Amino acid sequence: MHDRIRITATAQGQDRVLTEHALEFLLQLHDAFECTRQQLLQERRTRRAAFADGDSPRFLASTARIRDDASWRVAPPAPGLEDRRVEITGPIERKMTINALNSGAKVWLADCEDASSPLWRNVIASQVNLQDAIRGQIEFTSPAGKEYRVTATHTPTIVVRPRGWHLDEHRILVDGTPMSGSLVDFGLHVFHNAEELISRGTGPYFYLPKIENHREARLWNEVFVMAQQLLVLPQGTIRATVLIETITAAFEMEEILFELREHSAGLNAGRWDYLFSIIKAFRLRGEAFVLPDRSQLTMTAPFMRAYTEQLVRACHRRGAHAIGGMAAFVPSASDPEATERALAAVASDKSREAGDGFDGSWVAHPGLVSTCREAFDAVLGERPNQLDRSREDVPVDGAALIDLSTTRGEITDAGLRSNIEIGIRYLEAWLRGHGAVAIHSLMEDAATAEISRSQVWQWIYAESTTEDGRTITRARCEDIVEELARSVECPEGNRFREAIALFREIALEETYPAFLTLAGTERYLAEGVERTSTGSIAVQSAPSAPNAQPHASDEEREAA
The missing domain is CATH 3.20.20.360 (Malate synthase, domain 3)
Known part of the structure; x- marks a missing residue:
């Protein structure tokens, strides 16, 4: 070695x-x-x-010559591709x-x-x-x-x-x-x-x-x-x-x-x-x-x-x-x-x-x-x-590419609840070692879980409302988390306690982590931390104020 x-x-x-x-x-x-x-x-x-x-984001002036040159090609398809x-x-x-x-x-x-x-x-x-x-x-x-x-x-x-x-x-x-x-x-x-x-x-x-x-x-x-x-x-x-x-x-x-x-x-x-x-x-x-x-x-x-x-x-x-x-x-x-x-x-x-x-x-x-x-x-x-x-x-x-104004649809209470449920259920499976998980007939992976948790974070930050006129706040999301925690079955070897804590960190806290995989790996999958937890889920709200609004992360505010 x-x-x-x-x-x-x-x-x-x-x-x-x-x-x-x-x-x-x-x-x-x-x-x-x-x-x-x-x-x-x-x-x-x-x-x-x-x-x-x-x-x-924008097209780069410094690379315009590459885009404008019509003569170059990539290699032909490789064998088997x-x-x-x-x-x-x-x-x-x-x-x-x-x-x-x-x-x-x-x-x-x-x-x-x-x-x-x-x-x-x-x-x-x-x-x-x-x-x-x-x-x-x-x-x-x-x-x-x-x-x-x-x-x-x-x-x-x-x-x-x-x-x-x-x-x-x-x-x-x-x-x-x-x-x-x-x-x-x-x-x-x-x-x-x-x-x-x-x-x-x-x-x-x-x-x-x-x-x-x-x-x-x-x-x-x-x-x-x-x-x-x-x-x-x-x-x-x-x-x-x-x-x-x-x-x-x-x-x-x-x-x-x-x-x-x-x-x-x-x-x-x-x-x-x-x-x-x-x-x-x-x-x-x-x-x-x-x-x-x-x-x-x-x-x-x-x-x-x-x-x-x-x-x-x-x-x-x-x-x-x-x-x-x-x-x-x-x-x-x-x-x-x-x-x-x-x-x-x-x-x-x-x-x-x-x-x-x-x-x-x-x-x-x-x-x-x-x-x-x-x-x-x-x-x-x-x-x-x-x-x-x-x-x-x-x-x-x-x-x-960045005009979202013509996107049709609405934010619903069911959509908010689905994002929270999918986020937590996926994280629980991920912590146990499963990266692709079927939830409600859809194959969820880290990418779809990222959408779910990021939408929740953004909706809180923007003070968005659901179709019934209610504002999406951290307190409202915490209530949904607690409802899920009370209703979910906890088989032996589950990691729901940690999954809920991780979901709070990446979706409900003021600072927005760039990737859930980074936050989850550093917190739970590092050397000496890979483990299995058992027992019921203890739901405890994070210490910040119930309606605290998220903000840009420190790394996004600091000068390079």
Whole structure:
């Protein structure tokens, strides 16, 4: 073991993953890129402070030459990524890995990020399961004795989503400093599996989350170049699809493609995190930027249409895939009528995406694969994609991306209660190690929980009213929290007590944390803090005044 590295936790399979050579590889990446990562994170804080003071994102004058130059293109699709009409997403749990490989999707997004709780055992198990899945060695037997095996003749191309740049891996310390969670997830996968993937006809492919600008994409490109040099892989072997899920990235889509060109596999419309980003960026702007109930925020809202259509235009202009957003519905055999209605809505959503020019789209459940595939089959036919379909008819319109004034809908008491319930229930499952959770027939992950808690925070700050004329205050939200606490069942091993405390911190307190995953990891999942609580829920209001109004965080007010 390298004397500069200290591992502060243990988990089954760790020796297989954290080998001496793998750790040396991670250390080389850390030494080369940690300083730049920290600089970029400081720039994020500066940008958030500017938004808090009234600034707005815009197209960059400094990169106009990139947007204006019509000659450049990204690399052609890599092996296994030519046809992406259906992509299934999910955590890299052993059973869910097998289900994804058997799903019939073209691509499996193996998720180390929003659909995965970063417990140490999950970080290690994800890498173990990836190794086994890639080598055709993965099996699973449930506690009830049910056996799961890969039976599909053709399995999806595997694309791994590492954690975002903002997340540390605090259980791997270098000279006492945590490694980047991004580099740990990326580095372990590419180190252990790149050659095996290439030998099987694909390659090491990634989805890059939470990118805020082209300089963050440039850092990833530099990581790819160095990793390929260290592992003696041809440049361009690694490919990455960037999730456009922040409002600032939406203004730099072509620049992001440019930075990654030989490593680019396209862009994805990360709809849920994108909504979260908009709420976060403009949460201090008052009623003009307050959105209605989460359930009413569909992709037909004008600002969301502008975002998705401009994404397709940017991608196809540069020869890159445009991948649509998540269908989060979970089919239920116990409610066939509701399932039928939901499948019809999914079919309509996917048909709209295919008609708009997207080359594929996401689903969260195997039961949605055929619905998505049929929608894209109807448009694509035998073609693998529609890269040849230009969307030059779409205007490049920055104002449309941030014009929320035409969004229709209302804030309801039911919507407020739903946000609070989903936020707390998701956090409770997340603290127990589950990053993707079915709640009321929808697959919730960190992104959807971020929307829920951020809307509650913004509605309190803006003194918004529900459809019945009542103002949303902290006291009103506390009453709903207490009602939920009294009604929820508390099975052994629950973490509702901590989930409620965490929800108060991220949704009801004056200071707004940038990410629930940051707050939750630092408070509950750090070294020595991973634990299980039992017993009833103790509801105790936080000490601040019942109607205290939130404000911008300290980091948003300080000068860079």
